[in-house]
Amino acid sequence: MIPELGHFALALALALSLAQAVLPLWGAQRGDARLMAAGPGLALGVLIAVGSAFGALLWCFAVNDTSVSNVVQNSHSAKPMLYKLAGAWGNHEGSMVLWVLILALCGAAVSGFGRGLPGALRARVLAVLGMIGSGFLAFILATSNPFLRVWPPAADGQGLNPVLQDPGLAFHPPLLYLGYVGTAVTFAFAIAALIEGRVDAAWGRWVRPWALASWSFLTLGIALGSWWAYYELGWGGYWFWDPVENASLLPWLAGCALLHSAIVVEKREALKTWSVLLAILAFSMSLLGTFLVRSGVLNSVHAFANDPERGVFILALLVVTVGGAFALFAWRAPSLSPTGVFAPISREGALVLNNLLLCTIAAVVLAGTLYPMFADLMLKAKISVGPPFYQATVFPLAVPLILAMAAGPLMAWKRARPWPVLQRLWWAALAALVAVLVVWLVQGKPVLPALGFGAAIWLILGALTDVAERVALFSRPRAAFARARGLPRAAWGGAVAHAGFGISLLGMAGMGLATEKLAAVRVGESVALAGYEWRLDGVRDVVGPNWAGRRATVTVTRDGAPVTVLEPEKRNFPIARQATTEAAIHTTWASDLYAVMGEEENGTATLRLHHNPLAPWIWLGAAVMALGGGLSLSDRRARVGAPARRRAAGTVEA
Amino acid sequence: MSEARRSALSRRALVWAPLGLAAAGGLGFWAMLRGMRDGSYDPRGVPSALIGKAAPALSLPAVEGTGLPGFGPDALAAPGGPVLVNFWASWCVPCVVEHPQLVALQRRGVRILGINYKDKPADAAKFLTRYGNPFAALVADADGRAGIEYGLYGVPETYLLDGGGIVRWRWAGPMTPDTVSAELDVLLRRHA
Numbered sequence: 001m002i003p004e005l006g007h008f009a010l011a012l013a014l015a016l017s018l019a020q021a022v023l024p025l026w027g028a029q030r031g032d033a034r035l036m037a038a039g040p041g042l043a044l045g046v047l048i049a050v051g052s053a054f055g056a057l058l059w060c061f062a063v064n065d066t067s068v069s070n071v072v073q074n075s076h077s078a079k080p081m082l083y084k085l086a087g088a089w090g091n092h093e094g095s096m097v098l099w100v101l102i103l104a105l106c107g108a109a110v111s112g113f114g115r116g117l118p119g120a121l122r123a124r125v126l127a128v129l130g131m132i133g134s135g136f137l138a139f140i141l142a143t144s145n146p147f148l149r150v151w152p153p154a155a156d157g158q159g160l161n162p163v164l165q166d167p168g169l170a171f172h173p174p175l176l177y178l179g180y181v182g183t184a185v186t187f188a189f190a191i192a193a194l195i196e197g198r199v200d201a202a203w204g205r206w207v208r209p210w211a212l213a214s215w216s217f218l219t220l221g222i223a224l225g226s227w228w229a230y231y232e233l234g235w236g237g238y239w240f241w242d243p244v245e246n247a248s249l250l251p252w253l254a255g256c257a258l259l260h261s262a263i264v265v266e267k268r269e270a271l272k273t274w275s276v277l278l279a280i281l282a283f284s285m286s287l288l289g290t291f292l293v294r295s296g297v298l299n300s301v302h303a304f305a306n307d308p309e310r311g312v313f314i315l316a317l318l319v320v321t322v323g324g325a326f327a328l329f330a331w332r333a334p335s336l337s338p339t340g341v342f343a344p345i346s347r348e349g350a351l352v353l354n355n356l357l358l359c360t361i362a363a364v365v366l367a368g369t370l371y372p373m374f375a376d377l378m379l380k381a382k383i384s385v386g387p388p389f390y391q392a393t394v395f396p397l398a399v400p401l402i403l404a405m406a407a408g409p410l411m412a413w414k415r416a417r418p419w420p421v422l423q424r425l426w427w428a429a430l431a432a433l434v435a436v437l438v439v440w441l442v443q444g445k446p447v448l449p450a451l452g453f454g455a456a457i458w459l460i461l462g463a464l465t466d467v468a469e470r471v472a473l474f475s476r477p478r479a480a481f482a483r484a485r486g487l488p489r490a491a492w493g494g495a496v497a498h499a500g501f502g503i504s505l506l507g508m509a510g511m512g513l514a515t516e517k518l519a520a521v522r523v524g525e526s527v528a529l530a531g532y533e534w535r536l537d538g539v540r541d542v543v544g545p546n547w548a549g550r551r552a553t554v555t556v557t558r559d560g561a562p563v564t565v566l567e568p569e570k571r572n573f574p575i576a577r578q579a580t581t582e583a584a585i586h587t588t589w590a591s592d593l594y595a596v597m598g599e600e601e602n603g604t605a606t607l608r609l610h611h612n613p614l615a616p617w618i619w620l621g622a623a624v625m626a627l628g629g630g631l632s633l634s635d636r637r638a639r640v641g642a643p644a645r646r647r648a649a650g651t652v653e654a
Numbered sequence: 655m656s657e658a659r660r661s662a663l664s665r666r667a668l669v670w671a672p673l674g675l676a677a678a679g680g681l682g683f684w685a686m687l688r689g690m691r692d693g694s695y696d697p698r699g700v701p702s703a704l705i706g707k708a709a710p711a712l713s714l715p716a717v718e719g720t721g722l723p724g725f726g727p728d729a730l731a732a733p734g735g736p737v738l739v740n741f742w743a744s745w746c747v748p749c750v751v752e753h754p755q756l757v758a759l760q761r762r763g764v765r766i767l768g769i770n771y772k773d774k775p776a777d778a779a780k781f782l783t784r785y786g787n788p789f790a791a792l793v794a795d796a797d798g799r800a801g802i803e804y805g806l807y808g809v810p811e812t813y814l815l816d817g818g819g820i821v822r823w824r825w826a827g828p829m830t831p832d833t834v835s836a837e838l839d840v841l842l843r844r845h846a
Contacts, residue, residue, distance in 0.1 A: 240747045277672065297686045311687045319680045326673035333669045374682055377695060384808045386745035518784055599757070608784065
C-alpha cells in the first residue's frame, strides 16, 4: 500500500509541476496577478507531494519491504538502519527522487524567501523550476520507477554495494545534489531575466545567494567524496581525475565563476550577458554530469548501473533544457545592454580575469573528459586521458588564478593602481617566496609541492591582508575591533573562502611530499617509515553485522615513545560477494599515518603504510571555503534584497 | 570584456556559439547512445579481431628501475602454456582496481607478461613497489605502438594466449574478482 501511495504522490507531483510550469508564466506574460500568485501555492504542493513520495521510499527501505524491486536490489535486513535509509538514495531511482525533492525544496524556498522579489520575476522563476521538475518527474515515472513491485516477494535483499556502506558516502549524494539543484535556481533566474529582457543590479543580488549556497554545497559534496575515496578506497590518493569526479568539478568551476561575476552585476551593472551565460552553463554542466554518469556512455569506476533507454530520456531532457536556454540566450542576449564601463586594472578587471581563468580550466577539464568519448565515436581511436594531461594543463592556469586571487580583493572598483596593491602584499609575497625556497631546499627535487606551499602561504596571507586593510588594523589599531564587527559579512566570507582555498592547497602540497611503503611482515616485526616504527602486533578475526573480516593491530612508535595503534581491516561481504579494505588512519594536525592491510600468506601479512603530511588540511580547507560561502550568505544584504533599499544598505565596502 | 566595443555583428554571431556547440555535443551523445544499442559504440570495449589468431610479435625494451626482465617475440610466439598479457599504466585508476586480481593470479602460478603503456619508468616502478608486482616479465610501450598493434581499447586490457601463442580471450577494462572466477578460470583450465 505504501509503495503505491508513493507512486501516486509522484504522479500528483508531476501534475502540480506541470501546472507550476504553465500558470505563473502565462500570468507573467499577460500581467495577470492572480495567475502569477498561483506559483507559490503550487510550489508548496509539489514539495508536499514529492516529500510524501520520498517518505514512502524511506519507509520501504526502513521496513525492508522485499516486494519492492528497488529494495530487493539495494538493501538487506542485516544492514544497520542508517545504511538502510541511505540505501534509499544510494541507487539510481532513489537518487532521482532525492534530486526532485531538493528541487521542490528550492522552489518552495524561492516562494518563501522571495516575498520581496518583483511578482513577475518570481512567477517566471517558479515556472522555469516547474518545467525542470516536470522533466525529471516524467523521467522517473517513465523509466526509473522506484516503487516497482516484484512478485513473488524475495526472501531478502541483495545488499547494498559494501564499498558504499559508509557514513561519508551516505551524506555525499545529498550534499552534492543540493549543489547541483542550486544551479537549477540560478538557471531559472537567468531564463526569467532573458524572458523579461532585463538584468540589473537587483537581479545580481537575487542570484548571488543561490549561487553562493549551491557553490558551498558543491564544495562540501566534492570534499566529502574525495575524503571518502581517500579513506575507503585505500589507494592513498584523494583526486583521480576520473570522469565522474570531473563531472562534479565542472559545475563547481562554473558556479565559482558565476558567484564572482554576480558581484560585478550587482555593484557595477556590467558583465550581465556573461553572468546569464554562466548561470546557464553551470546548470548545463550539472545536467551533463547526470547524463554522463547515468547513461553508460563513459567507462568509469564510479558509474551507476545504467541502460541506454534512460540515456535517451536524459539526453532529450538535456537537449530541451540546454538547447532551449541557449536558443533563448542567442535571441534575447543582444538586448541586455551593458552600462558599466571600467578599466582593465580594477576590481572588476580582476574578477573578469578570475572568470576567464576559471572558465578556461572548466573548458580544459570538459575537453579532457569528453575527448576520449568523441575520439572513439568519430575517429574510432581508443584514447585514455589521465592525470598527466590535467597536471600539464590545469596547473599552469591555476598559477595566475592564485596570483590574482590574493591581489583582486585589494583593488578598488572602476580604476585601481597596481602599485599600492603590491605595496600591501609585499610581505605575503616575501613569505611565499621563503616558503618555496625552504621546502625546495629541505625536500629537494619535486618542485610542485614547493610551489604549492608558496601559493598557499600567498593566499592565506593575502586574505589576512585584505581583512587587516579593511579594518585598518595597522594604521588605526584602536578601533580595529569595532570596525571588524561592522565589516559586512560578505567581506569576511570572501576572505575566509580565499584563505580556505589556501588551506586546501597547503594540504595538497603536503600530499605531494607523501611517502609510502609496501612490506610483508610477520607478527612482532616492524617497519621504519618517515621516522616512525610500525610494528605488527597481531592479526585476528572480526565479525560485523553483514560482514566478516581480518583486523591487524599495528603499533606506531616514534623514538621509542608510543604514538598510536592502527587497526586496518579487510572485510568480506558474503551477500554482495565483495571484499573491501578499511584503511586505519591516525590524524594529527601535521600528518596522517595511514595503514592498509593486504593479503596474508604463510604467517606474513602484507601492509601498505603511508605517511601523508598535512593531508587532513585538504578537507579542512574545503570546510573553511564552505564556511566562507555561508558567512557571505548570512550578510544582511543577501536578505534585504529589494532594489529600492539597496543603496541605503550596501555602501559600506565601496 | 570589451563588450561595448565589439561590433554588433560579431556579437550577434557570438551569442549563437553556445547553441551550436551544445547542438554538436548533443548529436555526438545521441550517436553514442544509438551506437550502444546496435553495438558499434561500446565504452566497455569491443571484441578483439585478434581472437583465434597469433598474437602480434613485439620487441620492446624492459622497464628500467623495476628490476624485472623484459621479453622478446619468442615469449609471445610459443609461451609453452597459457599466459596473460596485461597492458597497464601507473596513471590509470582502473589499473589500481584490477591490480589485486593480477597479484592473486600470479600467486596461483599464472604467468603474466606486463606491457607498461605510455608511462614513465620511474612511475611504473613506484606503482609496483606500492601495490606489489604480479609480472614475470615487463616491457615498456612508451609510444603506444604495441597498443596499436593489439587494437588496444584503453588501459587496463588483458589478453589470454594459449601455449601456441594464439589469442584466446580479451578483456578491456579492469578484471574484477567476478571476471576471474566467471570467465578467466574456465579458460585457464581449458588451455592448461
